Structures are given as structure tokens and as C-alpha cells.
Amino acid sequence: MANPKNRGKNSNLRVFLTILLVVAAISVMIKLNRNFNFSVTVPLTFENLGDDQILKSASTNQVKVKGKASGYDYFKYRFFSQKFPIDLSQLQQKNGKAYYVFNAEEDALEGSLTGSDITSFQPDTVFFDLDKNFEKRVPVIPEYAISFAAGYGSLEGFKVDPDTITLRGPQSELDTITRVYTEAISFENVRNSVSDSLQLSFNAAIPMVEIRPDKVLYSLSVDKFTEGSVSVPLQLINVPSNVTAKVFPKRINVIFNVNLSNYELVKSSDFKVVVDFDQVESLSTSLTPEVKEAPSYVRDIRLSESTVQYLLVK
Template sequence: MLKKVLHGLNQKKVKVFSLFLVCSFLAWFLSNLSESYEARSNLVLNYRNLPDSLLLGKNSENVIEAKLRTSGFQFLFYNFVKKQIDIDVSEVEYQNGQYVLMDDALKKQIDLQLSQNISLLDLDRSRLVVDLYQVASKEIPITANLDLKFQQNFIMEGEPKITPDKVVVKGPESEIDTLDEIQTESIQLTNLSADFSKEAALIFPKGLDNSIFSIGRVNVSGKVVKFSEEVFEIPITVINPPEGYQVKTFPDAVTVLCKATVDRLKGISSSDFEVEADYAQLNGSNKNTLLLTITKEPENVYDVRLSEKTVNFVLEQQ
């Protein structure tokens, strides 16, 4: 029984002693943190106010080491949350092919952004070299990468509409001078029978690390219409016949398949087409067939196709 009492008393003493020890340590720790110290701390750099004629390169420094005098509390805070410093790029000077922010201007910008209880003593460099380069600008057309499958007798009317249809790229001239077009990601649509509209990302070429683009996505839309087919019989015209001979083709006419909307087909006739066979294409050979070519067709149709691509012929002396 006595042992149990002594054991209980010893446990209480240990707890009380531990409590006083922790309180003493905290009091000592807080007292030391409230004192001023000189130490080095890393400051994170954010570049601001870039002139329109310059762009920030990938090799710019994003951290600078500063010697500061402040309380231990402040240094403890900086160990967890890095101090962000905005660097005004408009104050840089161009020297020996580099854009630099000199010591006085650099210290002034940093000092103005530190709290009143923090003194800036020194920096790890006498000047800050900023990776800037002259910017060139270019407007580049956008093309849609479409893979469309339509229901039977449906087709897209005209070209797809891309909004916006151009992208502005800014970067070193050596990077952007070869850009002629920017494509969208592949847009795959199946079983189409109605108008479509789809947002798509732009695919930028590799090797443009220092270039920026005004947009990254566009809207691609198209008008889908129902079409019909009609066959027209068109006489064959032979051009460049040999002197003193007449070229007679068998047959003397060929059928042409035309696809268009129903309303458009109502206004089309055989006179809107011309089919020619050029005798000069033989170039002295002994072939007895001529290649047929459609040389005239109506506007605003989707497809015009010959039923036969060649025709037989005979020569008749005049």
C-alpha cells in the first residue's frame, strides 16, 4: 500500500517537473525570438512591368539571397513562407548585351517591400541580370483538323468557321519566322446530320520555349446540309486535233454526276458543264483513248464527277 502511494507521488512530481521544464523552455525560446538577429534569407523574385518590346526568358533568376536584420520571429516565419519581391523590369539597363538591374535600384526595390522592422544589409550580388529579349510579333492563321463522318446524303456546306481564326505569337524572330499556320487538335465527329460547334485546343509546335500565344483554344463550327444527286449528259469537245483530221469520240457524250442541295440542283442544267479531251496529250503516241477533263462546272456544288475518265476515238480525214 505504501509503495503505491510513493509511486503515485513520484508520478505527480515527474508531471509537474515536466510542465515547468516545458514552460521554461518556451519562455526562453520566445525571449530569444524577440531579439534582433542578422541572418541570410532567400527572397522569391516576381518580374513585373515588362515593356511591350521585351519578353522574359526562361533563364531569369527567381531567387536572390539577402542579408537581413530582424527579429527571430520574422526569420522563423520566412523559413515557412518565402518573402515575395516584385521586380520592376522597366528600370533595367542594357549593358554589354545584357539587361541588368544595378545595385542601388535593386536594393531600393527590395527595401521598399520589406516591413519597417526589417533592415536590408546586403545582397548576394551587386547587380541582377534579367533574361530579356527583343520580341517580334506575328499573326498566324488557324486551320481546323477535322475528321467528320456524315449520315447518308449529308455534307458540310462550305468551309468550317473558326473563331477566332488567327492567333498572335510573340517571341524571338528566330523562333517564330517559320510559323505559317497553327492547327487545332483533331476534332472527330460521327453520324453528322445537323450543324456542329465544338471548342478545340491549339497544337503549338515544339521548340518555341520563349514564345507566347495570345490564345490557346478556339471554337470550330460548321453548317451541315442535306444534298441530292443528279446526272447530266455532257457532249465531249476535242481540242487541238491534228491538222487535216477530225477526231470522233465513242461515245460523243459522257455523264457527269453532280452533288448539291435540292434547291441548287433545280437551277443547274447541262449547259453549266463542259468536258474536253485534248488530243495533244497523246504527244505522238499510238494510244486510241483520250483523257477527259471537266473544264467548266457550276458554282456552289459539293462534288462533280465523271462517269468515265477516258474515251475512245478515231481519226477521220477531212
């Protein structure tokens, strides 16, 4: 059984501690309600920048504010992130320089210190380096590597859309840029068509220049390919007027790859293979034939003969 004297001591201690806490709380509240001097460092935010302007730099991104406020308001203020907004569309200008001057009577802090009495801003002026926003169109260069599965390929190849984009920024920066690049992407053993989007970037960091849009779509149309060949007559060009030219053979096989859907469309007449007598060398009796015309849907074109023999008869 507990000792009555001990119970009495514990009860008295609890009462004493309760009174002490109440007195301390009242004392703190009285002090918080009194006005006292404060000093806070406030980050700056910059708003309403014109579409035709770019903010290159500001002399500071924070300001030290001194003033008077109740301890209660200051205590609340310390628990919230406060910022001081500067309207860039209302800046003053002098000698080509843009600036904002803090006014202790007109400028006010946000949050619990809205009604405080401000005595000073340090620094009292923020200077801005503004530049005109220019636009420039540049090509998009895709960065990719592709390997196809055997018998597969792409007639159109890797394509991006759009293939040119708009840059916005200072003229001095835009003059140094001639292109933008996609992020690198690679494909292996490809059998099926693919498409998605890619992020755009520069080779080096250019923070003042904006890319619009900053992504492009890509597509790779993949088909099953097969090899084909047709026999094409050789056409002689630039034959001297005082001679008759003959070549052996008179026809040559054109070998190519074509996607299966276009295989039946290929005809001998779609190709033009020439022998150019302007290329004749005095010590040689052979010429190299060249493919001058071919359908757009064939690829990997080669000839069955790398050279042909010729004869000139007067």
C-alpha cells in the same frame, strides 16, 4: 473516496506545470524581441516587361539575403511566402547587357522583415537576357478526321476561324515557324452540323513564342446529299485547222452529289466538258474527256464514260 493526499499532489503538479509554461512563454517572448542575425533565401519575381520585349533568361531566380531583425519578425516571416519583385522597366544597361544591382540600404524585404537591417545580397547582381518581341502571321492547319453517315456530307468542309493567327517572340524563333496546328479531333457517322473551339499548338515545344489567339473556332456544316446527273454536250478544243473532228458519243452524262436544297438548281449548262485534241496519240483513236466547269455546290463529280472515240476528216 479519493485520498486527500493524492488530490493535493495533483493540484500541486498542475500549479507547477502552469508556472513552468508561463515562465517558458515569457522566456521565448523575451528572446523573440531581441535582434539577431538572419539568413533567408527569397524567390525573385520579374515585373513590368515591355510589350515589345521578351525575357529569355535571368542569371538567377532567387537571392540569399542576410541581415538583422527581431526574432518575432523573423518567426512571422517564416510562415509566409515572400518574394522580391524586380522592375524590368528600370534595369541598368551596360555594353548591351541588362542587369539589376541589389542595394542593402535601399532594397527592403516584404512582410514582417520590411524594417529589417540588410547586410548583404548573394548574388548582389542579376543579369537578364532580353530580346525584342517580333510578330508574324502564319496559317492554322486543322488536324481532323471525319466519316459521314450514308447520304450525308459537307459542301464547305471543315473550317476554322480565324485561319491565320499572330505569333509573338524572338526573331530567331519565329523564323523557324511556318504554321500552327489545332489539337486533333475526329468525328464518326456524322449527321448533324457541329461547332466548337480547338486549342492551337506547335509540333514541338517553343516556350519563347506566344500564340495570339491560342484557340480557334471550328465549324462543320452537314447536309443530306443525293446523287444527280445531267447530259452535257462535249466541246472540242485544239482541233487542227486542216481537219474536221467528230467524237462519239457527242454528249456525256455528268454524275454528281448535291445537297437537297440545291438539287433543283443544277442545269446542264452549268457544266463544261471538253475533249482536248492536243492529247491525241498517233496509235490511239480515243480521248479522255475532262470536266472544266461545274457549279460550286456539287461534289464527287464523275463522268459516265472514261473515254470517247474520235474521227478526223480532212
